[in-house]
Amino acid sequence: MATAQTEFPPPKVLTYPASAPPTLITQGAEGRLYKTTHLLPDRPCALKYRPPKPYRHPILDARLTKARLSSEAKVLERCRREGVPVPAVYAMDPAAGWMMMEWIEGIPVRMGINEWLGERSDGEEEEGAAAAVETDSARQEEADETTTTPLVDLMKRIGAAVGALHRTGVVHGDLTTSNMMLRPPPSQGGQVDGGTAGEEKEDKAKVLEGDVVLIDFGLATQSMSDEDRAVDLYVLERAFASTHPRAERLFATVLASYKDTFKKASSVLVKLADVRMRGRKRSMLG
Amino acid sequence: MALEKLELEHVPSTYHIYGALFRDVANTEFLQQQLLSRNSEFEYAFIDASSVISRLHLLSAVYSAVNVSLDGTLRTPNVHSEIVVSFNTNNNIADAYRRWGITPGKTKDLIVIKVVSPRQFTAQDQDEATTQQQQQQQAICDHLRQHVQGTPAPLTDAELTQATDWPKVRKYYRLNGVPALDRLADEHERRRQMESLAIMGMALRGL
Numbered sequence A: 001m002a003t004a005q006t007e008f009p010p011p012k013v014l015t016y017p018a019s020a021p022p023t024l025i026t027q028g029a030e031g032r033l034y035k036t037t038h039l040l041p042d043r044p045c046a047l048k049y050r051p052p053k054p055y056r057h058p059i060l061d062a063r064l065t066k067a068r069l070s071s072e073a074k075v076l077e078r079c080r081r082e083g084v085p086v087p088a089v090y091a092m093d094p095a096a097g098w099m100m101m102e103w104i105e106g107i108p109v110r111m112g113i114n115e116w117l118g119e120r121s122d123g124e125e126e127e128g129a130a131a132a133v134e135t136d137s138a139r140q141e142e143a144d145e146t147t148t149t150p151l152v153d154l155m156k157r158i159g160a161a162v163g164a165l166h167r168t169g170v171v172h173g174d175l176t177t178s179n180m181m182l183r184p185p186p187s188q189g190g191q192v193d194g195g196t197a198g199e200e201k202e203d204k205a206k207v208l209e210g211d212v213v214l215i216d217f218g219l220a221t222q223s224m225s226d227e228d229r230a231v232d233l234y235v236l237e238r239a240f241a242s243t244h245p246r247a248e249r250l251f252a253t254v255l256a257s258y259k260d261t262f263k264k265a266s267s268v269l270v271k272l273a274d275v276r277m278r279g280r281k282r283s284m285l286g
Numbered sequence B: 001m002a003l004e005k006l007e008l009e010h011v012p013s014t015y016h017i018y019g020a021l022f023r024d025v026a027n028t029e030f031l032q033q034q035l036l037s038r039n040s041e042f043e044y045a046f047i048d049a050s051s052v053i054s055r056l057h058l059l060s061a062v063y064s065a066v067n068v069s070l071d072g073t074l075r076t077p078n079v080h081s082e083i084v085v086s087f088n089t090n091n092n093i094a095d096a097y098r099r100w101g102i103t104p105g106k107t108k109d110l111i112v113i114k115v116v117s118p119r120q121f122t123a124q125d126q127d128e129a130t131t132q133q134q135q136q137q138q139a140i141c142d143h144l145r146q147h148v149q150g151t152p153a154p155l156t157d158a159e160l161t162q163a164t165d166w167p168k169v170r171k172y173y174r175l176n177g178v179p180a181l182d183r184l185a186d187e188h189e190r191r192r193q194m195e196s197l198a199i200m201g202m203a204l205r206g207l
């Protein structure tokens, strides 16, 4: 991480003193995410930084960065006011390209599901390459793991969270199980170590516990259209199928739970069938 | 009285921030007059405590103002007026002064914030800097004691919540009829969420 930080200079705000040095969490194409603190040492936050793009005209670049951060923040505010589970915004400086938001404890849903299924969870996406050689007993074990209640329950919570989001008139734009966090219940002390496995049987049931919190609204837009909502679901469905091929059929549970969250949800599901069809045609042509 | 030195994350160590709370202030008219006449001995943020939710809420406004001061993008004459304006969710400056500033006849409990920025320091080494800082803190403390006619109280959540005028705060931060709040039965949790929405509204000021 130290190398990453020298290679890519942090935003100016993170060069000022704090109780602990910031940690670079991810370095994406569009921006970086640091874990740091807001106001007080015991108030962790996620700082999203969109660095200037040297290949873009500086004035245009500043304007784009500002517009994107503003739109992300506005969506988050709307969600918070409507009670959709997303991080709160703590502070921002759109001109400087950063936004501090609530740090969500826990692990991404992707990691939780993979841990539950006993797959690799070292952060590598598996992109549909689940070439598992299955024995009868493995298949039996898998049936247990994908039909037992904790995983089914999680699917319901995912459907409910996405439904709540859509109901407020927001589409996410990049729904994946990486862009959802599994926040452990506060009774656990609020602290779950980010993915150290090797747990006892009791702990295994806990891996899927907690609230689903949606994150990463960088591509979100305000929309009430069935089509946009259906595309959101389709993107999640595809991502789910490639990240968790062994749990693919459970996606129906996500949709069933989504259907109950708001009145127009069933017409979104009708639209989803169209979107799937188009997606299939496109992949046959492509 | 205690003038607290406030330590905030991501603030250069050359900035010194102090805060105090006075209850039942009797000379608000005099204090406001010093601001209006730009008396340089009264470079303070005077904040009406009834419009403030909590210490975190207060610190958010302070940090926001320090940050724009570091950026060099102040919209108001100085970091102190900027603190008052930072409480607002829009860019209406006059409105912000009226709501969060000092208003004779209305303001009862008063929060005072003083930010001392680097150029007012001349120290050559760490020891000298510490001494200067302590002298400065004492001088500010004495000055406030001399000029603010009110009962000093610690800047704690316990004290601040007593002063909060909730109907007013709910109006300022558009917290009435908000679904996320209406579904919460627990009063403590509701307040925490209101604080969170207020801070968020401030962060998104003018967007």
Ligand SMILES: Nc1ncnc2c1ncn2[C@@H]1O[C@H](COP(=O)(O)OP(=O)(O)OP(=O)(O)O)[C@@H](O)[C@H]1O
Pocket: A025, A026, A027, A028, A029, A030, A031, A032, A033, A046, A087, A101, A102, A103, A104, A105, A108, A174, A178, A179, A215, A216, A217, A218
């Ligand atoms: N508020 C948060 N609290 C805790 N962890 C977070 C938070 N936001 C993001 N993260 C972590 O950082 C990772 C990346 O964040 P995010 O998805 O918002 O940005 P990004 O990955 O750069 O965007 P993109 O997915 O479009 O590339 C997440 O997968 C998650 O592990």
Ligand SMILES: [Mg+2]
Pocket: A178, A179, A216
């Ligand atoms: Mg992401």
